[in-house]
Amino acid sequence: MRKLKSDAPRRRRISLFTVINTILLCLVAFMMFYPFWYVLTGSFMSTDESVTNVFHFVVRRPTLDAYKTFFSSVDVGRHFLASFYASVFGMIISLICTSMAAYALSRRGLPGRTLVMKIVLGAMLFSGGLIPIYMVIRNLGMINTWESLWVPGLINLYYMIIMRTYFHGIPEELLDAARIDGAGEWRIFFKIVLPNALPILATIALFYMVDRWNDLMSGIIYINDVNDQPLQAMLYRIIQNQTGLAGSPVSSTVGTMRVTSETAGYAATIITMLPILCVYPFLQKYFVHGMMVGSLKD
Amino acid sequence: MKKALKAPDTGALGNRGKKGLRYHIQKYGAYYVMLIPLFIFLIIFCYLPMGGTVMAFQDFRPVRGFFKSDWVGLENYADVFSDKMFWSRLKNTVIISVLKILFTAPAPIILALLLNEVRNRKFKRTVQTVVYMPRFISWVVVVSIIQSLLDVQGGPINTLLMNLGIIDEPILFMGSKKLFRTLLVATEVWKTVGWSSIIYLSALTNINPTYYEAAELDGAGRFQKMWYITLPLIKPTFMILLILSMGSILSAGFDQIYAMSNSAVLEVGDIIDTYVYRRGLAEMNFSYAAAVGLFKSVVSVVLVCGANWLARRTENESLF
Numbered sequence: 001m002r003k004l005k006s007d008a009p010r011r012r013r014i015s016l017f018t019v020i021n022t023i024l025l026c027l028v029a030f031m032m033f034y035p036f037w038y039v040l041t042g043s044f045m046s047t048d049e050s051v052t053n054v055f056h057f058v059v060r061r062p063t064l065d066a067y068k069t070f071f072s073s074v075d076v077g078r079h080f081l082a083s084f085y086a087s088v089f090g091m092i093i094s095l096i097c098t099s100m101a102a103y104a105l106s107r108r109g110l111p112g113r114t115l116v117m118k119i120v121l122g123a124m125l126f127s128g129g130l131i132p133i134y135m136v137i138r139n140l141g142m143i144n145t146w147e148s149l150w151v152p153g154l155i156n157l158y159y160m161i162i163m164r165t166y167f168h169g170i171p172e173e174l175l176d177a178a179r180i181d182g183a184g185e186w187r188i189f190f191k192i193v194l195p196n197a198l199p200i201l202a203t204i205a206l207f208y209m210v211d212r213w214n215d216l217m218s219g220i221i222y223i224n225d226v227n228d229q230p231l232q233a234m235l236y237r238i239i240q241n242q243t244g245l246a247g248s249p250v251s252s253t254v255g256t257m258r259v260t261s262e263t264a265g266y267a268a269t270i271i272t273m274l275p276i277l278c279v280y281p282f283l284q285k286y287f288v289h290g291m292m293v294g295s296l297k298d
Numbered sequence: 299m300k301k302a303l304k305a306p307d308t309g310a311l312g313n314r315g316k317k318g319l320r321y322h323i324q325k326y327g328a329y330y331v332m333l334i335p336l337f338i339f340l341i342i343f344c345y346l347p348m349g350g351t352v353m354a355f356q357d358f359r360p361v362r363g364f365f366k367s368d369w370v371g372l373e374n375y376a377d378v379f380s381d382k383m384f385w386s387r388l389k390n391t392v393i394i395s396v397l398k399i400l401f402t403a404p405a406p407i408i409l410a411l412l413l414n415e416v417r418n419r420k421f422k423r424t425v426q427t428v429v430y431m432p433r434f435i436s437w438v439v440v441v442s443i444i445q446s447l448l449d450v451q452g453g454p455i456n457t458l459l460m461n462l463g464i465i466d467e468p469i470l471f472m473g474s475k476k477l478f479r480t481l482l483v484a485t486e487v488w489k490t491v492g493w494s495s496i497i498y499l500s501a502l503t504n505i506n507p508t509y510y511e512a513a514e515l516d517g518a519g520r521f522q523k524m525w526y527i528t529l530p531l532i533k534p535t536f537m538i539l540l541i542l543s544m545g546s547i548l549s550a551g552f553d554q555i556y557a558m559s560n561s562a563v564l565e566v567g568d569i570i571d572t573y574v575y576r577r578g579l580a581e582m583n584f585s586y587a588a589a590v591g592l593f594k595s596v597v598s599v600v601l602v603c604g605a606n607w608l609a610r611r612t613e614n615e616s617l618f
Contacts, residue, residue, distance in 0.1 A: 017520060021415050028409065029428045032492065035443045036431070038454065042446065054457045101336035104329040111326065116333065123340055126599050128347025129591025130571070131578045135353070135360070136346050154339045185328030214436030216553045221579060232438045236557055239442045262446070269442045276434050284427055287434075288496055 036277075043067065043266035050263050066263035067271075073264065074234065075227060076271060082146050082219070083230040087212035090150030094208050099201065102160045103193055106167035124157050130221075137222060148222035149230060150212055159204050166200040167193065203286045210276060235272045238265055354589040374589035383573070384590060391569040394550040397483050399543050405491045407536065410498035411524065429492030437553040440485055444558075445472060473562035482554065482567070494539075501535045502528065534613050541609045545602035548594050570594050 041056040043066050053060065070076070105113060105120075127133075133152065142148045170193060178188045194201065219233035226237065242265055349364075354374055356367040378384050409429065416422040432440070447455050448471035456468040471477055509527050518526065552571040559567040568576075570590065578587025 017415070018417070021412055022421070025412055025416065025421075025425050028412075029425050032428050032432060032488070035447060038447060039443050051452055054452055055454050097335035097339070100332035104332040107329060109326075110329050116336075119340060120336075123344035125602060126348060127595050128344070128349075128351050129588060129595050130574050131584055131588040131591055132347035132350030132353060133343065134579060135350055135364075135584075136342065138360070139363075140342075152343050154343070155336055160336070185325065189328075189332070210434050214434075214553075216436060216438050216557060220556075221575070232436050235438045235442060239438065239445055239557070240560075242445065265442065266446070269439055272442075273435055273439045280431060280434055281427060284430065287430070 039266045039269050042263060043270045045263055047261045047263050050266075066261065066267040069261055069264040070267040070271070074238075074268070076231075076234075078227060079229065079231045079234040080271075082149065082223075082228060083213055083232070085146050086149035086215075086218075086230060087209045090212055091205055091208040094150065094154055094156070095201065095205050098155050098160050098204065099163060099194065099197070100189070101155065102163035103167050103189060105160075106164045106170075108172075120157050120160070134221065143222055144224055144228065146223075146228070149215070149218050152218070153211075156208070156211070159207060163197075163200055163204055166197055170196055199286065199289055202283075203289050206279075206283055206286055213276060231272045235268055238268050351588060351592045351595070353585055354592045356585055358585040358588065360584070370585075374585050375593075377586055378589050378593065386565070387568055387570050387573040390566060391548055391550045391571075394479060394482055394555075394567075394569060395547040397479060398486050398550070399540070399547075401483050401487050402490055402494065403536070403540050403543065405487050406494035407498050407532065409491055410495040410502060411528070413495065413499060414502045426492070429495070431492070432489040433493035435489070437489075437551075438557045440489060441554075441557040444481070444485060448472060472558070473560065475563055475566050478559075478563040478567050482551075482558065485554065485558075486551070497539070498532055498535065501532045505531050537613050538609055541605045541612070544608075545598065545605040547601060548598050 038056045041059045042050050044059045044062045044064070045053065045056070046061065046063050046065055049060060050056070104110060105116060107113070137143060137148055137152055142151065174192065174196075175188055178192055183191070214232065215230075216232040216236060219230040220236070223229045223233070226233070242262065352364060353367065355369060355371060356364070357370050357373075358364075358367045413422060413425065416425070447453055448469075450456060450468045450470050453468075455471075456465075459465045460468065469477070471481060505528065509531075510523055513523050513527055548570055550569045550571070552569075552575070555567055555569055556572055556575075559572070571594075574587045574591050574594075577583045577590070
């Protein structure tokens with residue numbers, strides 16, 4: 001609405017400000033974008049070019065050598081599969097469990113609803129901590145399985161509350177109409193509630209997916225066999241090897257992995273973020289939507 | 299019980315409550331079934347580990363489990379509190395968190411203010427797409443990129459600084475004790491500033507335009523409007539976010555620090571979370587690590603509740 005105010009007589013003063021503002025924002029955008037660009041172009045360079053072409057603004061002689069080296073030195077497929085399983089299969093199960101719980105807790109007449117919410121809040125406030133959680137997962141026999149990558153975070157309670165807020169907005173009359181037609185609660189949930197909540201479902205699904213894909217901790221803590229770890233853990237071992245500062249006490253149990261060239265490291269970085277880079281531009285509005293719903297929670 | 303009796307008054311049940319027990323089971327039964335996965339999850343992965351914190355008071359042996367390990371009372375805490383390492387890690391954690399809050403809190407406001415002044419929609423959207431992106435990239439990827447940019451041998455940043463004559467010799471950024479915390483804060487700002495600006499952008503669009511119109515009639519310029527209208531109106535949002543960030547002061551970010559640290563910077567970069575991981579899982583000092591973890595959890599609850607109380611007192615808003 002304020003846009004309408006920038007009427008003709010003031011235009012000249014605005015334009016000076018606009019120039020400075022535009023330059024500043026371009027600078028910010030450049031700082032955000034350049035690191036990605038540097039790695040992306042680097043991954044298409046030969047080792048020699050990546051050394052001589054310091055700033056990587058353009059690739060002079062594109063080559064796929066880096067990717068060839070990377071794919072031949074690491075069993076990428078298996079790491080990728082681990083990440084994919086946790087972030088896609090795990091996301092589907094999480095989404096079903098989260099939406100069911102959120103819907104049930106959004107129904108105002110449900111006896112015991114406040115008690116359940118208190119139990120949820122308690123779990124959000126107080127965490128048992130890394131070691132006890134590790135022991136529980138160990139006793140469940142989940143160490144060294146890909147389930148350990150997503151089952152311990154099956155329901156993100158914060159996401160559940162966001163969804164519950166959304167479900168509050170579905171009018172009871174709509175559901176009543178279906179009840180009069182003889183639909184059962186499950187039928188109503190799947191045929192009316194979920195289709196009416198597609199934006200929030202998409203948002204939460206994406207959050208689950210991105211969280212799991214980007215998670216480094218679980219892969220390193222719960223999976224001992226380095227060949228079974230997800231992509232993030234694989235990339236972690238590659239970069240640890242490249243610092244020249246490897247053998248860090250923090251990472252002593254993980255070990256490092258040799259990738260023969262720096263450009264192969266670029267290729268590994270690109271492969272690790274590829275799925276997110278691919279979906280991000282198209283799904284940005286859902287992410288932003290989710291952020292808005294989350295902030296309206298209070 | 300009280301809730302069960304009250305239930306028929308609300309919502310759809312208004313005129314159906316008299317249908318009796320069978321109707322209730324039919325109606326609510328499905329809801330309770332829907333809650334089963336949540337209950338299983340809460341019991342196994344939230345409340346069971348909470349019970350597991352008893353190992354902080356045991357000489358825990360995995361083969362014996364929680365029930366057969368010997369009880370040692372507060373012995374583990376005597377170890378923790380007399381351990382210099384623990385205090386230095388606690389100090390690191392608080393310093394890193396406070397530095398992060400100091401810089402990540404105001405940065406999104408500035409970005410949102412700049413973005414809010416953009417008239418060209420296409421330009422605005424492009425900038426937004428680019429600045430939100432780092433939020434979706436993992437810390438390992440960020441660290442991998444940063445490492446290449448800061449490389450000692452021919453990395454672009456070292457080259458640039460040398461060409462500009464700012465430094466004479468390339469800096470070993472990743473292995474510098476002096477620069478490590480700066481790097482942590484800088485990467486944190488880089489990664490979160492765009493995404494955090496969303497909340498301020500929405501606060502800015504919610505400001506009633508008549509305020510600005512009135513100010514313009516009084517002859518207020520762009521910066522006066524910003525100073526006297528915009529900033530006071532987004533202050534509550536800022537305060538809430540600032541206060542709530544106090545609650546997570548003992549979590550300085552496991553993934554980031556784990557991926558970025560190395561033996562050279564451990565002294566200034568090791569935080570409670572990475573310390574617990576190293577002592578507990580790498581060195582198998584389960585009870586000691588669980589004791590540190592429990593300390594962190596308890597202090598965090600106190601901090602979160604305190605922050606929430608403060609938010610309610612000062613800004614009349616709260617999370618719970």
